[in-house]
Amino acid sequence: MQPLKLLLNSRLPFPVRRHLSGLNLVERPLGKSIMILAPHMDDEIIGCGGTLCKHMAACDNVCVVYFTCDTAERKKEAQKAAAVTGIKELCFLDCKEGCLEGSREAVALLDDIITRYKPDLLYVPHFTEEHPDHRATLDMGLEACRRLCPVIIGYEIWNPLVPNFLVDISAFAEQKNRALSCYQSQLTLHNIQNLSNALNQYRAAFLKFAKYKYAEAFFAAPWQEYITLTKQYRIFYNSFLGI
Numbered sequence: 001m002q003p004l005k006l007l008l009n010s011r012l013p014f015p016v017r018r019h020l021s022g023l024n025l026v027e028r029p030l031g032k033s034i035m036i037l038a039p040h041m042d043d044e045i046i047g048c049g050g051t052l053c054k055h056m057a058a059c060d061n062v063c064v065v066y067f068t069c070d071t072a073e074r075k076k077e078a079q080k081a082a083a084v085t086g087i088k089e090l091c092f093l094d095c096k097e098g099c100l101e102g103s104r105e106a107v108a109l110l111d112d113i114i115t116r117y118k119p120d121l122l123y124v125p126h127f128t129e130e131h132p133d134h135r136a137t138l139d140m141g142l143e144a145c146r147r148l149c150p151v152i153i154g155y156e157i158w159n160p161l162v163p164n165f166l167v168d169i170s171a172f173a174e175q176k177n178r179a180l181s182c183y184q185s186q187l188t189l190h191n192i193q194n195l196s197n198a199l200n201q202y203r204a205a206f207l208k209f210a211k212y213k214y215a216e217a218f219f220a221a222p223w224q225e226y227i228t229l230t231k232q233y234r235i236f237y238n239s240f241l242g243i
Helices: 003-008 043-057 072-085 104-117 132-144 170-180 192-205 223-241
Strands: 033-038 061-068 089-095 121-125 151-155 165-168 215-222
Touching: 033 043, 033 104, 033 132, 043 061, 043 072, 043 121, 043 151, 043 165, 043 170, 043 192, 043 215, 061 072, 061 104, 061 132, 072 089, 072 170, 089 104, 104 132, 121 132, 132 151, 132 223, 151 223, 165 192, 170 192, 192 215, 215 223
Parallel strands: 033 061, 033 121, 061 089, 121 151
Antiparallel strands: 151 215, 165 215
């Protein structure tokens, strides 16, 4: 099956409400144990911060795993952002930024964390993300959860994805912005708040009603299907680039 056809035919493994726009609108993905894999400290808020706030408001069990850490300042910022969202379970792998690809040490650490937490929902950078650390985080996440086979939920950071569901985060947008404001070291480099707000407003525009101000977009699929899609997308993308 061609990648796009398989993507569009993927069934969501949790309750959805078909919106008039034709998109699936989800209150929040349902799971008993939720884990977010963040290549860098701030990716978790940019990509799914509003949805994480909804998980916490519903008293879901949430854990964030940060793969890279270049300074102690960034770690303190991540802890401050987690205090805003209410997330208490944080794991730091402390890998060097830009050196994730092929790291067996990171896989072993992640494997231990996943074995302990046993997530049934795993948020990962979507397979269209081009940053090497984002791709490596996805690959390690898929490998480490091979025995559990959780639902994989791809989130977007720098590369917009083709979603199969949206989450309305209008009521949590201000909280998400406060969490992003904790990453002052990154705000001096990129205006990640403007980036995030613009992307979330763009996603909400597809819901076509004024009450939807901000939304986050995701692509979810069962573990094995997500692996298949990731492989097929990369074959297609590399062929397109002539690699």
